[in-house]
Amino acid sequence: MRVASEVGLVSPPDTSAWDGLVAASPEATVFHTSAWAKLWTEEWKGSKWEAIVVQDSSGYSGGIGMISRRRGIFRTVESMPFGTYGGPIVREGHPDPSAVRRLLMEAYAARVARRLVARSRVTWYEGTAGDFPDNLRPEESITHVLALSSDYESVAKGFSPSTRRLVRQADESALSIRVAETSEDLHAFYEIAVETVRRRGGTPKPYSLYERILKSLVPAGLARYHLVLHEGAAVAASLHLFHEGTAMSWLPVSRESSWHLRPNNYLIASLLETLCGAGYLEYNFGATPLGAAGLVRFKEGWGARPRSVLIAGRRSALHRRLRS
Template sequence: MRSQLVTSDVWWEVARACAYATFFHTPLWHQLITMTYPGCRDITPSVVLANGTRAVLPLLEDSSPSNRLPIRFSTFAGCYGGVVADGPIEGREGETAVSHLFQTAVSWRISRFKCLSNPFAPVETLPQSLPKIRDDFTHILALEPDYETIFARFTKGHRSSIRKGQRMGVSVRLAETLEDYQAYYQTYEDSLRRWGERASSHYPWRLFENGFALAQQYPDNIRLWVAEAEGRILGGAWVFYWQRHAVWWHGAVLEDFFAYNPSNVLQDAIIRDACARGYRYYDFNPSGGYEGVIRFKRHHGAEEWPLSRYEYQPPLFRLSRALKTRFRKKVAP
């Protein structure tokens, strides 16, 4: 069985045909990342099984100067990865295909390969030999049977916070201009200031600028929602859509307007819209271990879905690190 770099047409077709594909398994996510980070390149492989099924492993390689050796991801920023396919990948041949795709990812010329499991995918989309480093979870809200029932399942305090924010004049709309995105980025910078060293990531403005450009081409898949009051944007939530899955990927609000409950009003409007557009799941995404974030998601009635985080390091790289650690201990005073 031979793999090859996937063509854009094949990848789009597979992502559209795969019931468990998310936005992070599409060419759009990789396009956004490679537009933003010059050191990242798309090296997504694909194989064709005897039954005609096409399998694709979304794969990025980061060769930025800050990395001694390239790092590979499925996918970027610790988002869902693993194989997607336009047909069954069961049995011995399916296992061989998945294993072969992952073998292309774990080259000896890299420092590590990272992958987060896809909570919607069958277990056969990941090889059993991939080293798991820890368990994790995301919070997912099933959007059924209707919005009114879902809203009634919110905690009493959460419903009260939404109504309070609405009474204080908070309204929600889609970002329409680059200036809207810039205003949202300012709320993100305010959040970074507040988080300080606790911030787990720091995304550059060009990521959001490129996201705005892609949203003009794919308005149903990339949506920045913003909350407003007193003539200004108080915060927002960047939500990605694919198939019947909507995922909240990024959010921020201004600290001075916490009393307006913009996050509560925002999420209510986004969930209402997702219900109206026929989405089945609203995914709050992993919480990074932050208890306050976890509680906020639980207030919506969202349930924990298990995830696994995997990381492979080539033996030579592990040996090199071990030797360096041993040498440092010997020369330490």
């Protein structure tokens, strides 16, 4: 079906129109919101929020958001940072959503093929490989998602025997959990985050990013920090993001010295019970790297099941030559 529409790049998008599209798009996530985009344009000097949008008489009927960041003479383009979900979204009820997605992805591929775009990446949760253009082919990754219900006990029945055993051990370890709200709480979270990320071989994100999340996304109901305590000291923590009935584990962290207490199991079980009581529909455990058999067992032990994530990245030939 051919639908009268116009496609173009807007920089930045109209915030009200964009958030209206996000609210009306069943495939939208917290990472599609204007609040998430603003987080990065404030955190990264020289960055811009852009979107390719399809417009018709109702406004934005479809769009793909991205953060364009200056790096010397080059730019990087991510939909969206840091490898979180981006990709196209389409207003519910559109007569031909597949055509809109293909139109958006073709325009995105043209945008990131520009000579001075050094690197680009789009991460599309439950995306459709056939909607990618031929010059931007994706690779498949996975995340793990647990369906929730209002009855936590029915959800807990889906835990594996080993997961139930570890939750019982955690319950006997004199742990407690609370929301982290103050700057002192954030510093406690960050100390454990730095330890955890370095232990995994990564580079910790700057404290300023987590501070911005505390000041902007937390009051908006889009994020929440938690601390797990033992004898008054924080031994584990988490950052979760929220959107339309879905909670996502964005960064769970813990002190290695506390692992015998099972704080990670305690944190997840406590949050799942709270989320069930609050009417949440899904819990997304976050990205599962290919080949991470132990992590797969851990997530599936909670009853979570894999879902597809399509990722398409590109590096320009000019950038590769200059770096060689």
